[in-house]
Amino acid sequence: MNINRNIVVFLGPPGAGKGSLSKLCSQRLGWIQFSTGNVCRQHISEGTEIGKQIDFTIKSGKLISDGLITKMVADWLYLQLKNPGAVILDGFPRTRTQALALNDLLKSFDLSDIKLDIIKMVIPDSSIISRLSARYICQNNKCQAVYSMHTDSLKPKSGIICDDCTHPLIRRPDDEESAIKQRLETYYNHEKDLIEFYSEEGLAVKKLEVECPLDQVFDKLLALIDRAD
Ligand code: AMP
Numbered sequence: 001m002n003i004n005r006n007i008v009v010f011l012g013p014p015g016a017g018k019g020s021l022s023k024l025c026s027q028r029l030g031w032i033q034f035s036t037g038n039v040c041r042q043h044i045s046e047g048t049e050i051g052k053q054i055d056f057t058i059k060s061g062k063l064i065s066d067g068l069i070t071k072m073v074a075d076w077l078y079l080q081l082k083n084p085g086a087v088i089l090d091g092f093p094r095t096r097t098q099a100l101a102l103n104d105l106l107k108s109f110d111l112s113d114i115k116l117d118i119i120k121m122v123i124p125d126s127s128i129i130s131r132l133s134a135r136y137i138c139q140n141n142k143c144q145a146v147y148s149m150h151t152d153s154l155k156p157k158s159g160i161i162c163d164d165c166t167h168p169l170i171r172r173p174d175d176e177e178s179a180i181k182q183r184l185e186t187y188y189n190h191e192k193d194l195i196e197f198y199s200e201e202g203l204a205v206k207k208l209e210v211e212c213p214l215d216q217v218f219d220k221l222l223a224l225i226d227r228a229d
Pocket of ligand 1: 014036037038057058061062063064066069090091092093094095098174183
């Protein structure tokens with residue numbers, strides 16, 4: 001395996017902008033994004049067995065099982081790690097069990113020495129709620145581009161249509177207020193465990209303030225990744 005690469009883990013509450021930042025990193029740096037949320041939504045819209053199993057859980061804003069999500073990541077990572085370039089894990093690990101599973105996966109792929117950058121996005125809850133209430137995503141499950149009706153630079157160019165693939169834009173069912181509350185609660189419950197886990201592992205969790213324009217978030221991210229800890 002080629003080990004001249006790193007894995008960037010984005011930790012952050014829903015609405016922190018993990019997807020938008022991942023997309024920018026892919027466009028500007030060629031990094032490869034793996035969003036567990038996108039894969040789950042793809043299963044649902046394709047009506048696969050997994051999709052039927054997880055549909056209700058996702059709509060209610062809860063986490064799906066560690067075992068199922070880890071299997072999805074393992075299959076993807078196994079294929080991707082043969083290619084060069086950084087990998088972004090967007091939305092995984094989300095629990096201590098998943099973080100342990102990621103370490104075990106890297107060991108099993110003989111990649112224990114790979115550089116892991118753990119980036120924790122920071123944003124006040126009030127901003128999250130206003131961001132999520134203005135969020136639209138592309139209905140095309142191969143695209144799932146994210147837009148915001150509140151921010152000029154993130155608005156679609158015309159109507160409620162995706163700039164990239166011209167499919168209609170929709171609201172995510174789990175962006176409804178009751179699901180948002182559940183998702184935030186779930187996120188904060190597990191965030192503490194994850195930070196504890198990585199500090200026990202001797203890995204710095206680098207804080208990235210994300211309440212600013214995406215270009216600035218991108219520059220701050222690069223500075224954090226370059227910083228040796
Ligand atoms: P996201 O697009 O990252 O906000 O994820 C949407 C939903 O997918 C989450 O609310 C969970 O139901 C599910 N999901 C995504 N990633 C994970 C994960 N690592 N562990 C468990 N459930 C997940």
